[in-house]
C-alpha cells in the first residue's frame with residue numbers, strides 16, 4: 001500500500017493500519033489507482049483491506065440507534081441504491097467505483113466483540129447492513145458478517161439485517177443462536193420478480209427466486225424472515241401485474257411479512273440513476289425528471305402504489321411490516337386510499 005499515507009508505528013506490530021481516512025486522502029490525491037494494494041479478484045472488482053477503530057456506528061433520526069457495515073461499496077451494483085451517495089465520503093464516485101472498489105474492514109468482528117463486551121453496552125437493537133450488503137459475494141471469502149453475528153449472539157444483542165444475498169442461508173446456525181440469545185429479523189430485499197427489471201436494475205444480484213428460496217430455508221429454520229419490496233421503481237416494477245406476481249411469489253415462499261417502498265433519489269444516487277436512464281432509456285427521462293422533481297415522487301403516487309400492495313397483501317395473506325430501512329424516511333400522515341383503477345403503470 002505504498003501510495004496510501006500510513007501512520008508510522010513505533011514498533012513492528014504486524015501489517016500497517018490503513019483507515020478509511022487514509023483511503024480518502026490517497027484517493028483524493030491520486031484517484032483509486034493510488035490504492036496499489038487493492039486486490040483485483042475474478043469478479044473484476046478491487047478489494048481494499050482496511051482497519052476500523054469502531055464497528056458499532058451511532059446514528060440519529062432513524063428508528064434504530066446503531067448500525068453495522070463490515071464492507072463499504074457493493075458489487076451488487078443496484079442502480080437505485082441509496083448507499084451510492086455514501087461512497088463520496090471516501091472521495092470515490094457513486095457510479096462505477098461504488099460497485100467496483102470495495103473496502104473490507106478486516107478487523108471488524110474483533111472490534112465489534114470488544115465493543116459488545118463493554119459494561120456500558122446496553123444491548124440496544126442494531127441494524128446490520130444499512131450502507132452495503134453484508135452478504136455480497138466477497139463475504140464468502142472474508143466471513144466478516146458471520147463472525148460478527150457470532151459476536152452479537154455472544155453479546156446477546158438483537159439485530160435486524162437486510163440483504164439481497166442468498167448466502168445468508170450459510171449462516172442459519174449462527175442466526176438461530178442469535179435468535180435464541182437476543183432476537184434477529186432478516187429482511188430479504190426482493191423489489192420484484194420481474195426478470196427484465198431485475199436484470200436492468202440489479203445487475204450484480206442473485207435471481208429474485210433464488211433470494212426467495214433463501215427466505216423459505218430461513219423460515220423453515222424458525223428464523224423471523226420477511227421480504228422488503230424496496231424499492232419498487234416507477235416504470236419498471238410498479239405495474240399492478242408485476243406487484244401481484246411478486247407478492248404471490250413472496251407468499252408462496254413462506255415469508256412472514258412483506259414491506260414495500262417506492263424509490264427515492266438523493267444526491268449521488270439521483271445523479272447516477274438519472275444518468276443510467278438517460279443512457280439506457282432516453283425516452284423515459286422526461287417522465288422521471290417530472291416524477292422526481294424532489295427526492296420523493298408525489299405523495300399521491302406513493303400512496304397509490306402502497307394501496308395496491310395493501311390489497312394484494314390481504315389477498316395473498318402475507319402480513320405487513322415495514323422495514324427499518326423504510327421507517328422514518330417518508331413524510332408522515334397522508335391516509336392511503338384504496339385504488340379503483342387497475343391500469344396503473346407508472
Ligand code: SF4
Pocket residue numbers: 074075076077078080081082083131132133163164
Ligand atoms: S444490494 Fe443493497 S447495498 Fe448492494 S447495491 Fe443493491 S441496494 Fe445497494
